[in-house]
Amino acid sequence: MVCNRCIMVVQQELEKLGLDVKSVTLGEVMLTKEPTAEEKKQIESVLIPLGFEVIDDKKSRIIEKIKNIIIGLVHHHDNDTRTNLSELLSSELHHDYNYLSNLFSEVEGTTIEKYFIAQKIEKVKELLVYDELSLSEIAFRLNYSSVAYLSNQFKKVTGLTPSHFKQIREDKRKPLDKV
Template sequence: MDTLFIKNMVCNRCIMVVQNELDKLGLKVKKIKLGEVTLDNELTPEEKDQLHNVLVPLGFEVIDDKKSRIIEKIKNVIIDLVHHQDNGIKNNLSDVLSDKLHHDYNYLSNLFSEIEGTTIEKYFIAQKIEKVKELLVYDELSLSEIAFRLNYSSVAYLSNQFKKVTGLTPSYFKQIKEDKRKPLDKL
């Protein structure tokens, strides 16, 4: 059995693409989830090269070092919380990350800041704002419903944070409906 950590797997489509490439290479997948693939067998050096050659052009990369794997896991937990769970985070983000990654939050926070050049909190806020943009563009929920769904304490707090990050109010953003969204792997 071999577990691979793959950078930039941020959505279900990414999982499908990686699964497809692994299938084409004849590699037997035991389990696949955001940022992580468990194979039935250890990869040979040739298979590692082949995998690298097909994943990199698609924007993915196998991560070898421990610190980068932890960073990718932090990002995947945050992406999952914000983008794949309705009204997801009930606890402090620090508690969620510590529990899921089995490390002290101070260690995770310092490592993330050192490697990424930003804080976990700023990354989390950036993800939430991207989700707000997505929901505003879909135009199916009111701002108060969006605030509730993303666990903002109030619409005013959501609006202030949105304006601070984007320079626009949510209502103005909704009016212009320009595609101001960034791909998740570019945040």
């Protein structure tokens, strides 16, 4: 779950099933009591068709939490502090970073660092499309050490420079009178 609408939909659907929902946050649902096997099936039958995934094993939950922390860090917080990702994940999830890193790589087929970079590049794309911030401001907001470093990383991931990406996006936009 990435947005508030997703959280709202999940909560409503679970309450329709008669479940006592304690809280619904990004990627995690807390019920007041453990659901029965039948209730788990009902939850899956309601949420999966809506595009949600139901994760019930410990390792998958840890990986989902890693993703949610990274998504929250990149997309939902203004990165005004320089955060050490490995320390943040270790302290939030109460596991050694090497364990988290190995587990993530084993299951996802990519490293936590590459996932983090991919999320940052997606945020850069979003900010470029909004066209409200300069590349320098975007670099600062996402804690890049320089615009050059951001540009190099962007090109490595997307194959395009940020300015070329922005130009392509602008070329695809139709004027209002053509919509």
